[in-house]
Amino acid sequence: MLKGKNIILGISGGIAAYKTATLARLLVKAGANVQVVMTPNAREFITPVTMSAITGRPVITDFFSANSGEWHSHVDLGLWADALVIAPATASTIAKMANGVADNMLITTYLSSKKGTPIYIAPAMDLDMMAHPSTQHNIELLRSYGNHIIEPRSGELASHLVGKGRMEEPENIFDFIMRDVRYGISRDLAGRKVLVTAGPTVEKIDPVRFISNFSSGRMGYEIAEEAARRGAEVTLVSGPVNIRAKNASITVVDVATAEEMFAECSAADFDIAVLCAAVADYRPADVLDKKIKREASDESPTVRLVKNHDIAKVLGEKKADRQILIGFALETDNEQANAIDKMRRKNLDAIVLNSLADKGAGFATTTNKVSIFSSDGAKTEYDLKPKSDVANDLFNFINQKFLTD
Ligand code: C5P
Numbered sequence: 001m002l003k004g005k006n007i008i009l010g011i012s013g014g015i016a017a018y019k020t021a022t023l024a025r026l027l028v029k030a031g032a033n034v035q036v037v038m039t040p041n042a043r044e045f046i047t048p049v050t051m052s053a054i055t056g057r058p059v060i061t062d063f064f065s066a067n068s069g070e071w072h073s074h075v076d077l078g079l080w081a082d083a084l085v086i087a088p089a090t091a092s093t094i095a096k097m098a099n100g101v102a103d104n105m106l107i108t109t110y111l112s113s114k115k116g117t118p119i120y121i122a123p124a125m126d127l128d129m130m131a132h133p134s135t136q137h138n139i140e141l142l143r144s145y146g147n148h149i150i151e152p153r154s155g156e157l158a159s160h161l162v163g164k165g166r167m168e169e170p171e172n173i174f175d176f177i178m179r180d181v182r183y184g185i186s187r188d189l190a191g192r193k194v195l196v197t198a199g200p201t202v203e204k205i206d207p208v209r210f211i212s213n214f215s216s217g218r219m220g221y222e223i224a225e226e227a228a229r230r231g232a233e234v235t236l237v238s239g240p241v242n243i244r245a246k247n248a249s250i251t252v253v254d255v256a257t258a259e260e261m262f263a264e265c266s267a268a269d270f271d272i273a274v275l276c277a278a279v280a281d282y283r284p285a286d287v288l289d290k291k292i293k294r295e296a297s298d299e300s301p302t303v304r305l306v307k308n309h310d311i312a313k314v315l316g317e318k319k320a321d322r323q324i325l326i327g328f329a330l331e332t333d334n335e336q337a338n339a340i341d342k343m344r345r346k347n348l349d350a351i352v353l354n355s356l357a358d359k360g361a362g363f364a365t366t367t368n369k370v371s372i373f374s375s376d377g378a379k380t381e382y383d384l385k386p387k388s389d390v391a392n393d394l395f396n397f398i399n400q401k402f403l404t405d
Helices: 016-027 038-043 048-055 074-080 091-099 105-112 126-129 132-142 170-183 218-229 258-267 311-317 336-344 387-405
Strands: 008-011 033-038 082-089 119-123 194-196 203-206 209-211 233-238 249-256 272-277 282-286 303-309 322-329 351-356 370-374 379-382
Touching: 008 016, 008 048, 008 074, 008 105, 016 033, 016 048, 016 082, 016 170, 016 282, 033 038, 033 074, 033 170, 033 249, 048 082, 074 105, 082 091, 082 105, 082 170, 091 105, 091 132, 119 132, 119 170, 126 194, 170 218, 170 387, 194 218, 194 258, 203 282, 209 282, 218 233, 218 272, 233 258, 258 311, 272 311, 311 322, 322 336, 322 370, 336 351, 336 370, 351 387, 370 387
Parallel strands: 008 033, 008 082, 082 119, 194 233, 194 272, 233 249, 272 322, 322 351
Antiparallel strands: 203 209, 282 303, 351 370, 370 379
């Protein structure tokens, strides 16, 4: 994917610098030419020998090569680069970049990069330094210049482990960059609120048993990631799944039941809602407070079901003109007719049909094959592809159909 692409990997002096070796390896493996530029302090944390062994290029730290006296031209380097990645970016490096304090090779290279060159910055520092208004202000400055700040999600595990300040994992930095390479750097959803539902719901029968389905949440999570990558303010209402959102800007609201999901979605403000969750249509009328016992009776017990709210339908009924509502349909028979019928009944603007009949499509896979039907009667068919590609297709579709006049 990165064949022939020139990437400058800037390393500043933080403990997380050891992780940058992994990032360099991932970039090289993907085919990129990786030129490492280190700040003088970074050499205390990871040796230039390690980095040059991984990248196959001598590391640049100084304006002049110590051996030959050769001058390293930061201007040439800046022109050479297709992308700059600065990981870790310490408080000091962030401050210097934000204010143009060009006292080392990394900052001069940053300042010399061509206009429009994507620049990815992964901050890493002590928690208090990160929280300080100076640092926060500098990060906001960098963002306002169009740089992409890559931060880990916080608060999902013990905060001392993944609290703000830790550098994002190399795999996620790589994933973030690759998405831009694959799909183009569009931030066309900036300023828009996107609501996504994902995963199954779980409807309790008794304290240990429930009714649910095979939804993995993958499709919905990819939709949320793609919306966030495009600059949207994303709320992801998620049933219980085994995956996590990556983009730090996504607000994840965890729910278990359909009625909880309904409550969250009803309260949400959105411009675009993509309802991807496999919501249980029914729940047990009574949740028993004790486990049903086999010995309790010779008769087979009956679980009486009552209807859950149809979230899509309710949102469709109260939809404002500016709002765009997209549903998903997974059908086993009469697919097309059922999907179109659903779109009409629920007042959706479009519906994405994925068929269980297609190999590699649907629930627990990482790929999907979809057709999108829109309320104007159009049908667009797509090939089998990774769910992240499907998410990208979907927002290209939404953009072209509903957002461009
Ligand atoms: O009618 P069906 O459940 O097949 O419709 C699928 C679409 O409706 C999906 O977009 C799904 O997320 C949504 N849905 C919902 N609330 C329900 C049932 C389905 O939002 N209770």
